[in-house]
Amino acid sequence: MIRLERLEKAYPEFDMELDLAVEAGxxxxxxxxxGSGKTTTLRxxxxxxxxxxxxxxINGEDxxxxxxxxxxxGYVFQDYTLFPHMSVAQNVGxxxxxxxxxxxxxxxxxxxxxxxxxxxxxxxxxxxxLSGGERQRVAIARALAVDPVLLLLDEPFxxxxxxxxxxxxxxxxRLQRELGITVLFVTHSRQEALSISDRVAxxxxxxxxxxxxxxxxxxxxxxxxxxxxxxxxxxxxxxxxNLVLRPEQVSLAPVSxxxxxxxxxxxxxxxxxxxxxxxxxxxxxxxxxxxxxxxAGVLLAYDGRRYEEGTQLIARWSEGSRVSRx
Numbered sequence: 001m002i003r004l005e006r007l008e009k010a011y012p013e014f015d016m017e018l019d020l021a022v023e024a025g026x027x028x029x030x031x032x033x034x035g036s037g038k039t040t041t042l043r044x045x046x047x048x049x050x051x052x053x054x055x056x057x058i059n060g061e062d063x064x065x066x067x068x069x070x071x072x073x074g075y076v077f078q079d080y081t082l083f084p085h086m087s088v089a090q091n092v093g094x095x096x097x098x099x100x101x102x103x104x105x106x107x108x109x110x111x112x113x114x115x116x117x118x119x120x121x122x123x124x125x126x127x128x129x130l131s132g133g134e135r136q137r138v139a140i141a142r143a144l145a146v147d148p149v150l151l152l153l154d155e156p157f158x159x160x161x162x163x164x165x166x167x168x169x170x171x172x173x174r175l176q177r178e179l180g181i182t183v184l185f186v187t188h189s190r191q192e193a194l195s196i197s198d199r200v201a202x203x204x205x206x207x208x209x210x211x212x213x214x215x216x217x218x219x220x221x222x223x224x225x226x227x228x229x230x231x232x233x234x235x236x237x238x239x240x241x242n243l244v245l246r247p248e249q250v251s252l253a254p255v256s257x258x259x260x261x262x263x264x265x266x267x268x269x270x271x272x273x274x275x276x277x278x279x280x281x282x283x284x285x286x287x288x289x290x291x292x293x294x295x296a297g298v299l300l301a302y303d304g305r306r307y308e309e310g311t312q313l314i315a316r317w318s319e320g321s322r323v324s325r326x
Contacts, residue, residue: 001182002150007054009044016040016206027176027183029193032203033229038186042152045184046075059149074143074151078158080135082127088138089123095146113141133164153185169196190230194218202226220321227323234299236320243320247289250301253314276315278307
């Protein structure tokens with residue numbers, strides 16, 4: 001449905017080279033650290049930035065040279081960019097008015113979208129009287145008003161508190177499923193990317209590092225950068241590579257009083273069981289996250305039991321993903 005073919009863009013301090021394919025109806029998150037090219041990717045697709053080389057193909061049509069209005073794309077900016085001098089209804093219907101749609105059709109479409117966004121009766125309200133969540137919903141309604149083939153969301157939850165972010169993530173998924181629209185969602189939050197996406201594109205310094213389902217990304221990262229960026233992890237040297245262990249893959253048990261070290265793997269770094277000492281802990285609600293010093297290096301582990309700092313334990317694992325040591 002959407003293909004970015006050898007897309008290139010160069011700036012004095014940064015350059016991009018990107019190949020990416022998105023199927024119709026997918027919700028794709030674009031994830032990466034600051035400066036990795038996430039927002040630039042959306043701006044190139046939308047036509048706000050010209051490409052230096054390559055093609056942007058949407059539904060089989062090469063739109064690389066088309067202006068933004070000719071690409072049938074909806075865009076929700078990070079700061080929403082609502083017009084403060086317009087009412088909610090005027091903001092939502094803005095794209096239709098500049099396309100010279102008949103006034104009656106605009107009113108009906110605006111009412112439909114406000115109903116869809118759980119904002120019925122908000123049409124006459126000023127946008128400066130709305131909460132952050134309500135403004136975000138208005139911005140999405142405005143982007144949807146023109147029936148886009150693709151919806152681009154540029155970190156739309158960045159200025160919203162965590163509880164509302166969670167609710168609005170669910171709203172995005174509901175809308176995407178209900179409307180069957182294709183969505184590219186830029187975020188720096190691994191939690192958002194893993195929780196709502198069909199696939200996740202991880203960018204680093206303008207390059208696509210891994211493009212996979214959330215489960216594949218988390219369980220089988222292609223390198224240390226991806227492994228660390230998408231979740232808490234430990235790195236254990238093993239057979240010339242590193243074993244990536246997630247905290248839930250490491251189990252803890254007390255050392256038997258006066259007993260042996262209880263090492264199934266002989267205590268070697270590549271073994272599956274080593275003696276460990278609690279360095280620090282954090283309470284997460286559902287469990288404690290422990291940081292442990294061990295013969296295999298620093299380990300992270302979840303456990304529902306409370307252990308004091310300095311407690312000696314046995315840390316065991318039976319699985320993990322291998323990545324290179326570089």
